[in-house]
Amino acid sequence: MPRNMTLKTRLLSSALILNLGGLYQAASAQDAGSDSDDPAFEEIVVTGLRASLINSVGVKRDASVVVDAITAEDIGKFPDQNVAESLQRITGVTIDRSGGEGQLLTVRGMGPEFNAVLLNGRTLATTSGGRAFNFDILASELINGAEVFKTQSAELQEGAIGATVNITTLKPMNFPGFQAVGSTKALYDGMTEKVRPQFSGLISNTFADDTFGVLASFSYYNRKSRYDQANTASYFKTSADLDGVNYGEVYFPRNYDQIAQTEARERISGTLVLQYRPSDNLEVTVDGIYSRLDLDYRQDVLPHWFETGTIRNPVLDENNTVVKGDFEGTFVETLVRQSSSRDDLLGGGLNIDWQVNDRWNMVVDVSKSRAESDPKQGYSDTVAGRPGDFSYDRSSGDLVPTITYAPADENAPLTAGWASLQGTQIKDEVLEAKVDNSYEFSGGLLSEIRFGGHYSDRTLGSTWGETEYPLPWIFGDNSTRVVLPMSLFRTYDSDGFLSGASGSPTQSWLTFNSDELFAFLTSEEALSQLDDPDPIRELIARTGGFDMVADPAAYKVNEELMSLYADAHLDGELGSMPWSAVFGLRYVRTASTSIGRQVALVNLINVDPSKPNQVVAIESDDYVPVRVKNTYSDFLPSINAKLDITDSLIGRVAWSKSLTRPELDQMSPLTSYSGGEIGQLTASGSNPLLMPYKSNNFDASLEWYYSEGSYVAVAGFYKDVDGYLGTGEVKESVTVPSGTYEYEVSRPINLDSTKIKGLEIAVQHMFTSLPSPFDGIGITANMTFVDSSSSTDVPGEKLPLIGLSNSQNLILFYEKGPLSFRVAYNNRDRFLQSKPRSNRDGHYVDDYYQVDVSASYAINDNFSIFLEGINVTNELYIKNAEFKNQTLEVTETGPRYTLGIRGKF
Template sequence: MQIKKPKLSYLSMLVMLNLGVATTASAAEGSQSANKDIEVITVSGIHASMVKSMDIKKSSDGVVDAIVAEDIGKFPDQNVAESLQRISGVAIDRDGGEGQLVSVRGLGPEFNAVLVNGRTMSTVSGGRAFSFDTLASELISGAEVHKTQSAKLQDGSIGATINITTHRPLSIGEFKAVASVKNTYDKLSDSNNPTFSGLISNTFDDGKFGVLASLAYSDKDSRSDVAQTAGYLSETLDSLNSGETLENVFMPRNYDQIVKTENRERTSGSLVLQYRANDDLLFTADALYSKYDVSYREDILAHWFEPGNIVDATLDENRTIVQLATGNNSATDYLNRLSYRPTTTKALGVNMDWQLSDELNVTADVSYSNAKSDGGNGTTDTVAGFFNSYTFDTTKGGDVPELGFEENLSKDILGANWASIFGDDIEDKIVEARLDAEWIVDQGSLSKVNFGTSHSSRTLSTMPTNTDRTVRNGWGGYVVQLPSSLFTDFDADGFLSAAGGDPVSQWLIFDSYEFMNFLESDQGYTQLDPDSAARMKAAMDNNGGHTAQNVLSDSYEVKEELTALYVDAYFEGELSAMPWQVVAGVRYVKTDTTSSGYGNELVDITGPDALGKYVPITSDNLTRISEKADYSNVLPSINANIEVVEDVIIRAAWSKSITRPTLTELSPATSYSEGKIDSLSASGGNPNLEPYESDNFDLSLEWYFDDASYAAISYYTKDVDNFIDGGISQESVTVPNGEFDIRVSRPMNLNSTKIDGVELALQHRFTYLPAPFDGLGVMANMTFVDSESSADTAENPLPLPGLGDSQNAVLFYEKDAVQFRIAYNNRDEFMQVTSNWAGGAPIYVEDYYQVDVSGSYDITDDFTVFFEGINVTNEVTKKRGLYSSHALYTIETGPRYSIGVRGTF
């Protein structure tokens, strides 16, 4: 049964805020000023997490939200990203039902800096986006989301800076050992998945020396059901049985049904050593390790639509095909993909904190981070099929089209159509050094000055791989007939049942490697015509069959050097008995980049041929290309707050910030395409891209009315220049055949964008209710965000990718030994990309909400049993194109349920 989606309205949030605040106004007292020391309150569980996160927010210089572990080894959610989405303005992207990437205030993952203990972490995303699924939440003590900038804060983010912290032994201060074991049942894959985590910490020599070690292991099997269309093309249908011609028709490019089974095995560990030489000097050395291996299998039923094969079609009001039938010259394909992507992340750091005098404190930090993915020979792509006719119908209800075709389980009519192995070897290395000083001045209103410097060096290298072109392209047309023994009947039981519709649930599957072994045998390639067979045999002998080879022409390396200086001045005082603070600072940062790659040098352009085409001729040998670029930025910032009445704080902030281009966009290579004299084209990266630059303004009102309760409203605006988008420039080249103008597509700094938004947040415990209801509490927030761009037109006012409203609500109960929580998260429809490769239209991710539950019972003070439920209402994610009828993607990952035990010693 399809469950109707609940939605929190703007009005309901205001009512919630007023109810929570009004009923506790008389009880709100005694909270400290934002500029005073934080009171130490010894509590545990959800209450402890709320108190600590609220104190971080209240005492911060700017607009900050935080999440704190409820206890050692107990983060609020199974995944760090899942916890961060509970913060106002934060939204996440999921992979296989698990939180992976984080967007803040409408700006995507590439616009947010993610730090671990104040240091940049390497990533194998190929860009700057950090994959949170590589970190085990059991190792994390907390996370802070800095929504405003300061000079001390590391630059590189116009969205937010997210700092994840891990546990420290001297902060724990005593012997502590924590272990947990749980089993997670994945309903869609019908699998049980174990997770183990443990942490041990102790101090020695009267608390001067501390050691902490932690380990977390998980092994997760999952299944995803996907219905997918690459895009909608504007086509002319002139082969209809009716004899009529239909022009400007939106035709689906294809339709695939995919069952993806996946295994994710993660082993994470940390080691921390701390030594307090004396009361003024502390040394910390820490190491973090994560091994994350992802393997999956995709079994796909695929159909490719061509306008000339369509013999019957029904259109809707937008001239989109909603029903079609094809002739016998179409094809049904079965695809198999097997993938293995091992990822290793390592981080090492050494920190010194030295109180040189009562007035001067110095902190030095050196760190190294490395992330590596050996996925170069890890993904197969194999296709078998046969010529066939079929029907396609989206009018029968539900989100999954109805597909009709014959012979779907016939194993003796199948031929080969494609075979390849591909992937990427990616490595990201970062070395950082930082020196920070705090000088207590206490001269008039000037209380202190922070200043410092930092330097970092980052190198990202990518080596794509693929099967030799002759080998992978040589199997088209179903010429090589395949033995029936390769294929097995497959029943996709309950395929996309949560989405509705009547999809095909049975088709044939096979194994990619058995498939390629047959093609490489004498029974396989010899079915080609003699010339093709000889070419194929030679190509396979020279390239190890279908083994993936390095594609040097698509490889690149980007090295980025950052040098920064900063100073922050802290001013404070009272205005008519209202405590105030102003932090004014400036950060200077210089960026040097070296982009290296390989390309074929353009040596001539021949033509025109009989069709009027010109053909670019490139050198046979690859040439190494290296380009350098540099730029400097001055980034001022002001953060101010005033406590207008006790526990009511107004904050205002203004800053300039930057986000550097995605490293993948800096590749220097250019590739050329043939065309007529007025349509010669080329494409490539752009090593000379400048950073996004943003002017930011924030204004917030915060009321802290109890030890774990507050209400807040924030307004923000961002004016972003140098927005990077695909651009086309006219470039002239001179070759022996003359001078030619070529249209070159590259990422360019083109547009400006303005973002503004409002955030509402409430956190409250209903301690004044009669027992047992005095254990109830709520955390809720809403974000409203909008944008406008210089690229917008009246006919096409596209929003910023990733921009969308969101709502969160958590209702919890915590009293004595019992704890329970139900969490609701909703993200309104947002645009994912501005232009899809198939059809050029934008892709929108439709509204999505998810409900999670968790609970625990303390059998003793040291022993707890707990349960968790993720996506308990089994929601599906959907994407569409230009119109609602342009369904592009529907995925069901199913609910997950966990039960476990946790012990503290």
């Protein structure tokens, strides 16, 4: 066992080893007693959770590549409330959460940007702002299954170094005849103690002797939630004197904020599928999906901003981290953020599956999807406060520090600070068309050839909006602070802020409504307090006040992809052992166009004759268009080989080259140039000429399928990734009327290479040999160990890779007769979330585990009741810096429970 294994990992390892102890005997009994000609064996019908697990094992065993799968337990019944939550049960898959819900995937240590998520084999537009797919917009009730492809074949759409995830939805021809399924449930949130309704339904039917089918499904989700968070943005490094003493380089907390966020989510989703099968060799499918997510939230924040010049009586720990101090001559403030946003997803496609003849099958698929994120009026960021002193104490080791305050000066009024509205509008559109062919051969080494082509046209646009300068700061920076009426304020009672964490946080503080504050700040009562109110009156009259103004420097990136591929499937026997192999080659051409508007560098001039090497940047009065094109091509070979060592033991090896393109939001064409000393001129910007990450991938696995639904698998993998992005200085020549100048431009560039290696161990066992009723017990357990190294020579950035962590899953389930239940434990070890910077160390997410439970009882053939619990032990999500006592975030999302009834007809 690796020496760095956590206690939880060792416990799970012990569970795996103990579980393996009885497997051989069970397998022997199964082999001795099983006979496909035995009528009793053939009559066994397995449904529900057990059938879902058996089907998933079948997908894994039969595939020509390394793949893991999850399948629906029944029509419209997925194993978890969220698709990402289900995917994390797969070996090597971990998730990032938002508001306690799974949102983004990491596979084998590769983050969301390195994984491709497809819906029915199609790229889906997303509101993430990049390529990563946000799972919280997709209802689990609409999903039929999901496959995680961990090795590449030429047939598989390129774009993923980590894994390709294909999510499938239901179709009427999958289950001919009439089907109707519906469920209603109540969702209870443990933090708000609020109950909200959820509904889902599906109706499907086939007509005209099953030649025509229609399926419609819908899902309604409503949740009122809250999370509490103790937040420190960073521990920055400084050598400044603290209270007149120099302690050398110290770690100084940037701030400490108590954030209570209340949130309302409402999601409406639906699908419509039409299928026509006029003959056995032709099937036409037209389908569409729609999802809308409305998200409203409010943050009541008690903020504290720390400055080195205001600390008194500092106390430092053994790491030279400031853990205690009195802050004098500062402000005691209150901060409010409010937001109301909407995400929309609309997609549809046409699929024609034509069996041309006995050997040749052709599939033509055309699809289009559009996703849009609308920030509406934008999210507010508003601050008010009064002069005051406070003390900060984290020396006890509690997760939450103690803040104490000097007696308030009742004569000191509350005054205005920063106030703004801001937000980003995102539009993503994807058009795809592809043709896939398969041609089968009889006899000989070559059994099948698969070949085809793919075309994609994608455009991502991003527009930032913000309250126009100088409104955000003018009220706070006015020489005489603008006094706010006390009628704007009320006391916020947190009702047990971060009760699940150690420490004694403040439980109540003043708060207000952002909209009311904006209304007051644009009133004559507030404007008359300004030093020079006339320019602000004119600005408010022109812009409408605290409204978002779209940044003219918006941009969009268009990307066209064209690819051709061929896979040759070969099979034969090595002695008495059947083998198969797939040799593939995929050619892909990528053409991108980055379009934007920016203030242009017009000239560089000298304004001080005594400093002839100093130049000043002269910029254009208006925004000018910028357009940059980039084109590159790649050949991606792959080999996947499989050997049936025995009827139950399978060995696999695979090698491939794969790529991941840079995030679209890193390909903006905008660059900002400054003046200064000739020879030392600097600029910064994005990089529309970024090249893709490229990886050589090696996989080897051994899989033992010793009885139905039961298996043991061990897999090793290695990835050698080149072109890993970092921020670097690039020398570029800029020509203006006064001459040509050399700039050092800070941009994201393809800088480093990274090597990733890992080991996966998975066991699933059905205890069918136990006496009834214990023969309904089953267990699934898996562990993933990963490590990385990097070519970077930048101190502090060499290890580890962002998002890389070990993970473990343990699921105990029972299904017998009408009763079914499951307890799922998931753990992800500590991982790096953001790289070190010049003034601070890296930021880490601490070891996190979660326990989820579910149970159902079938009342009769048509109705069942169910109970689900998420994060039932109320685990905390914790982030820290290089030293674990440098706590950055402690977040409590609480448990949530669902009670419902499901009907099927």
